[in-house]
Amino acid sequence: xxxxxxxxxxxxxxxxxxxxxxxxxxxxxxxxxxxxxxxxxxxxxxxxxxxxxxxxxxxxxxxxxxxxxxxxxxxxxxxxxxxxxxxxxxxxxxxxxxxxxxxxxxxxxxxxxxxxxxxxxxxxxxxxxxxxxxxxxxxxxxxxxxxxxxxxxxxxxxxxxxxxxxxxxxxxxxxxxxxxxxxxxxxxxxxxxxxxxxxxxxxxxxxxxxxxxxxxxxxxxxxxxxxxxxxxxxxxxxxxxxxxxxxxxxxxxxxxxxxxxxxxxxxxxxxxxxxxxxxxxxxxxxxxxxxxxxxxxxxxxxxxxxxxxxxxxxxxxxxxxxxxxxxxxxxxxxxxxxxxxxxxxxxxxxxxxxxxxxxxxxxxxxxxxxxxxxxxxxxxxxxxxxxxxxxxxxxxxxxxxxxxxxxxxxxxxxxxxxxxxxxxxxxxxxxxxxxxxxxxxxxxxxxxxxxxxxxxxxxxxxxxx
Amino acid sequence: xxxxxxxxxxxxxxxxxxxxxxxxxxxxxxxxxxxxxxxxxxxxxxxxxxxxxxxxxxxxxxxxxxxxxxxxxxxxxxxxxxxxxxxxxxxxxxxxxxxxxxxxxxxxxxxxxxxxxxxxxxxxxxxxxxxxxxxxxxxxxxxxxxxxxxxxxxxxxxxxxxxxxxxxxxxxxxxxxxxxxxxxxxxxxxxxxxxxxxxxxxxxxxxxxxxxxxxxxxxxxxxxxxxxxxxxxxxxxxxxxxxxxxxxxxxxxxxxxxxxxxxxxxxxxxxxxxxxxxxxxxxxxxxxxxxxxxxxxxxxxxxxxxxxxxxxxxxxxxxxxxxxxxxxxxxxxxxxxxxxxxxxxxxxxxxxxxxxxxxxxxxxxxxxxxxxxxxxxxxxxxxxxxxxxxxxxxxxxxxxxxxxxxxxxxxxxxxxxxxxxxxxxxxxxxxxxxxxxxxxxxxxxxxxxxxxxxxxxxxxxxxxx
Numbered sequence: 001x002x003x004x005x006x007x008x009x010x011x012x013x014x015x016x017x018x019x020x021x022x023x024x025x026x027x028x029x030x031x032x033x034x035x036x037x038x039x040x041x042x043x044x045x046x047x048x049x050x051x052x053x054x055x056x057x058x059x060x061x062x063x064x065x066x067x068x069x070x071x072x073x074x075x076x077x078x079x080x081x082x083x084x085x086x087x088x089x090x091x092x093x094x095x096x097x098x099x100x101x102x103x104x105x106x107x108x109x110x111x112x113x114x115x116x117x118x119x120x121x122x123x124x125x126x127x128x129x130x131x132x133x134x135x136x137x138x139x140x141x142x143x144x145x146x147x148x149x150x151x152x153x154x155x156x157x158x159x160x161x162x163x164x165x166x167x168x169x170x171x172x173x174x175x176x177x178x179x180x181x182x183x184x185x186x187x188x189x190x191x192x193x194x195x196x197x198x199x200x201x202x203x204x205x206x207x208x209x210x211x212x213x214x215x216x217x218x219x220x221x222x223x224x225x226x227x228x229x230x231x232x233x234x235x236x237x238x239x240x241x242x243x244x245x246x247x248x249x250x251x252x253x254x255x256x257x258x259x260x261x262x263x264x265x266x267x268x269x270x271x272x273x274x275x276x277x278x279x280x281x282x283x284x285x286x287x288x289x290x291x292x293x294x295x296x297x298x299x300x301x302x303x304x305x306x307x308x309x310x311x312x313x314x315x316x317x318x319x320x321x322x323x324x325x326x327x328x329x330x331x332x333x334x335x336x337x338x339x340x341x342x343x344x345x346x347x348x349x350x351x352x353x354x355x356x357x358x359x360x361x362x363x364x365x366x367x368x369x370x371x372x373x374x375x376x377x378x379x380x381x382x383x384x385x386x387x388x389x390x391x392x393x394x395x396x397x398x399x400x401x402x403x404x405x406x407x408x409x410x411x412x413x414x415x416x417x418x419x420x421x422x423x424x425x426x427x428x429x430x431x432x433x434x435x436x437x438x439x440x441x442x443x444x445x446x447x448x449x450x451x452x453x454x455x456x457x458x459x460x461x462x463x464x465x
Numbered sequence: 466x467x468x469x470x471x472x473x474x475x476x477x478x479x480x481x482x483x484x485x486x487x488x489x490x491x492x493x494x495x496x497x498x499x500x501x502x503x504x505x506x507x508x509x510x511x512x513x514x515x516x517x518x519x520x521x522x523x524x525x526x527x528x529x530x531x532x533x534x535x536x537x538x539x540x541x542x543x544x545x546x547x548x549x550x551x552x553x554x555x556x557x558x559x560x561x562x563x564x565x566x567x568x569x570x571x572x573x574x575x576x577x578x579x580x581x582x583x584x585x586x587x588x589x590x591x592x593x594x595x596x597x598x599x600x601x602x603x604x605x606x607x608x609x610x611x612x613x614x615x616x617x618x619x620x621x622x623x624x625x626x627x628x629x630x631x632x633x634x635x636x637x638x639x640x641x642x643x644x645x646x647x648x649x650x651x652x653x654x655x656x657x658x659x660x661x662x663x664x665x666x667x668x669x670x671x672x673x674x675x676x677x678x679x680x681x682x683x684x685x686x687x688x689x690x691x692x693x694x695x696x697x698x699x700x701x702x703x704x705x706x707x708x709x710x711x712x713x714x715x716x717x718x719x720x721x722x723x724x725x726x727x728x729x730x731x732x733x734x735x736x737x738x739x740x741x742x743x744x745x746x747x748x749x750x751x752x753x754x755x756x757x758x759x760x761x762x763x764x765x766x767x768x769x770x771x772x773x774x775x776x777x778x779x780x781x782x783x784x785x786x787x788x789x790x791x792x793x794x795x796x797x798x799x800x801x802x803x804x805x806x807x808x809x810x811x812x813x814x815x816x817x818x819x820x821x822x823x824x825x826x827x828x829x830x831x832x833x834x835x836x837x838x839x840x841x842x843x844x845x846x847x848x849x850x851x852x853x854x855x856x857x858x859x860x861x862x863x864x865x866x867x868x869x870x871x872x873x874x875x876x877x878x879x880x881x882x883x884x885x886x887x888x889x890x891x892x893x894x895x896x897x898x899x900x901x902x903x904x905x906x907x908x909x910x911x912x913x914x915x916x917x918x919x920x921x922x923x924x925x926x927x928x929x930x
Binding site: 109111112113114153154155156160164165167168177181182183184185187188189190191192193194195196197198200201203204205209220221244247248249250287288290291294349350351352353381382383412413416417418419420421422423424425429432433436437438440441442443444445447448450451452463 | 574576577578579618619620621625629630632633642646647648649650652653654655656657658659660661662663665666668669670674685686709712713714715752753755756759814815816817818846847848877878881882883884885886887888889890894897898901902903905906907908909910912913915916917928
C-alpha cells in the first residue's frame, strides 16, 4: 500500500527509565497497551508504539516531549482512536502520549458562547456537560471523537454546512511544541488581527507540529425549534440536485445528508430502522419555530420538484436522536454488510456545482466494482464518503479499493475539490498531496514542519513522509 | 513613537536598471509616486519606498520578487492604501509592488457561491460586478479596501458578526513567495483536511510571508429582505447591554454597531444627517421577510428593556445606503471634529461578557483626556475603535494618544481579548505582540517568518521587528 512504515531502533533504555521513574504506573511498555494504541478504524496495518504514557497535564506533555526530544525519539498523540487515515499509527516507533485522561472541562463561559476543554474531552461528553446551559457544541464527525483529535484533523461532520468545521470553531489552543515549549495561540476574542494565525496552523496539522493540550471552542445557543426529516428519491441524482438547489438558495439548513440505497439497507439492519431502501436525504432545520417551518416548507418544495417522496418528520427529541444515531452508525452498519470485512474509507469534497457529476461518475466506478461500496456523506458541503468493504488479506481487493480511491480523488481534484474533506491526510492520502497543492506549496508545508520540528519527532511520517 | 524605522542603503543601480528595462513606464522612482505610496491614513510618519512597480500579473510579481531577492532588497505590497497601522510604509526602503492594476474579476461561480479575483479588486467593485447575480460579498471594513489588502490584514467590519471575517471567507489564494515561487493555497471546496492550512497562514500575515496575487472568496445570496434601524440610548452602557443580550440570545443580526454621542455629532456634520446626538446603535437584519420581522421585534424588545428610544427604520434601499455610508464615513467625519488633526486610531476586541466593563473603563480614560476621542465599533463582535484626534506635531498630544492606546490595549488583554480586532499589527501594535501571545508563541511566528523569508525581504519590520 506504499505506506511509509519504517524500521526503527528500540527505545533507549535511559528514556524508558526516565519515563518509568517519572510516570510510574501511568507509563507502560506492555504489549497489550501498545497494541491498543497502534490500530485504527481503517485497513492501515497496525503499528504499535514502543511505549505509552497516560498524561494528565500540559506540563506532563511538555516533559515527555522534552525527554523524547533529548533522545531523538518520536512522540505520537492519541485521543479517541477514531482516525480512519492511520493518524496515530507508530510507523516510526516512539512514545505514544495518551491524552484520554485529560478529559476535564476547564471552563464554560455561557455568556461568551465558548468553553475551554482539555483535549481528551469528547464531543458527546461536552454536550452532556452543557446540558442545562441552553448551549451546544455542533461539530459531530460521527464517532465520539476527542476534541483534541478533532482539532488536529480539522474534523467536521453533519452540522458543518450550517456551523462550519473545527477551523471555524476553535478560538484558541494551548500547544506543546516538539522541544517541550508551551504556547498559547489565540485568546477568547471572537476575532483578532494580531499576528500570524497560529491557531489555524495547528488545526489540521495532525500532531506533526505540536500537541494540543487545551482548546477553547465556540458554543451556540440551542435552537428554539429543531425539526428533522427523511425523504427518499428515485435516484441519487435527484437527491443531489435537491441538495444543490437548497444550498444555492442560501437556505440555512443545519444538516443535509445523503445515504445511498445500499447504506440505507445497512442502516436498517444495524439500527433496526425501517427506512425505505432508496437514495435518501436526512435533513435538520434549526431556528425559531416560524423559521424552521419556513425552511422546511421551502426544502420540501424543492425536493418535490426532484421527485422526493415520503417526507417523514421526526419532531420528538427521541425520534430525532434515533434518526441521527442511525446516521452516525452508518459507518459501522456498512461494515456489517460483509461480516469479517474491514473498511477502506475515502472522503472527497468538491464545489457544489460539480457534486452531481462527481457522484454520478463515482457510481459508475462502484457499479463496476465486485465489492460492496456504500456511498454517503455531508453533501451540503459537497463532501461524500465511500466505504470499500474489503477482505484486507486479499491483495486483489486491496488493489481494487486503491483503484476506486484513486479514481474518486483524481476526479475530485480535477473539479477543484480536495482529496479529503474531513478525514485528513494521515498516511493514506499522502500520495495525493502534491497533486492537490502542487510541489511548491507542499515544499512550504515541509519548510513549516522543519521550522517547528527540525528533528522530525512529532508524529513523523504523517501528512508529509 | 518607538517605531522600527531604519536607515537603509539606496537601491542598487543594477536593480533599478533591470526593473526599468523590464517594466518601462510601469516602473517609477519619481518622488511624487514614491511619496504617494509611503503615507497611510494614520499618524505613522511617512516612509516612501525607493521605487514603485505597477504590476499586472502574478508572473510579474514573481519577477520583481526574484530580482529584489537577488539584490537583497525589500519588497512591499500596496493595495488601496487604506491601512491605519503603517502596513505599507517602506521603513526599511525597498521596492513597492503596486497591485492596483490587478483589478480584474477572474471568475464568478454563482452556482458555487464563490468568486476568484485579483488582489486589487476593491470590495465595492466586487459588489458592483455582482449586481444582477443575486449574490454579494459581505466583508466591509469601512474603507473601499482592496481584497488582497483585506486578506493580508485579516480585515472584517460591520457584517462580521453575521458573516465572519476574511479568515472565514477566503477559500484559496495564489501567493508569490519571497524567492519568486508561486503557490496556490486551497481549492474551491468548502472544506478540506488536506495538509497545513496555508490559506489561513497567509491571511493576516500583512505581506510578510508572501504576496497575494489572486483570491477565491465566498459569496452569499442577497437576503430576500433587509431592514436597518437606528436606536438611541440614555448611555453607552445601556447600548452595550442591548448588544450583549442580543448576541447571547443568538439572534442572527447582520450588523450591530455602536457610535457614541461625539461620533454621532461628527457624522451629522460630515454626512448631513440629523441623528439624535446620543449613544446610538445601528442595526441591520437579513433574512426572509418573516425572519427579519421576527429578529427586529426581538431586538426592539431587548433595546426597550435598556431604555432604547426612537427606533427609526430604514427600509428603502436608498435610506439604508445613506445610513451605512454615514456609518462608514465615521472615521473621516471624526477627523473633521478637529480640523488639521490626524487620527491616532486604535482597535481592540474582547469577549462580549467583558465589553460593557471595557468600554466603561475606556470612557473614563477618554473623560480624563484633553483631546477629542470618539468611540465606535463593531460591538456585536466585542470590537470597538477609538480615534484620538491629535496634532501630530505636538509631542504631548502624541504621548497622550500613546497613553490611551496603552491603557485600552492592556485592559483588553487582561480581559482575554486582543490588541487589534481588525486593523492588524503593522508597525503600531508590535509592542503588544508579546504581551498578547507570550514570548514562546511570538518565537514560533519568528520561526515561520525565517522559514518562508530567510532574508527578511517581504515587508520587513511589520508584525515582527
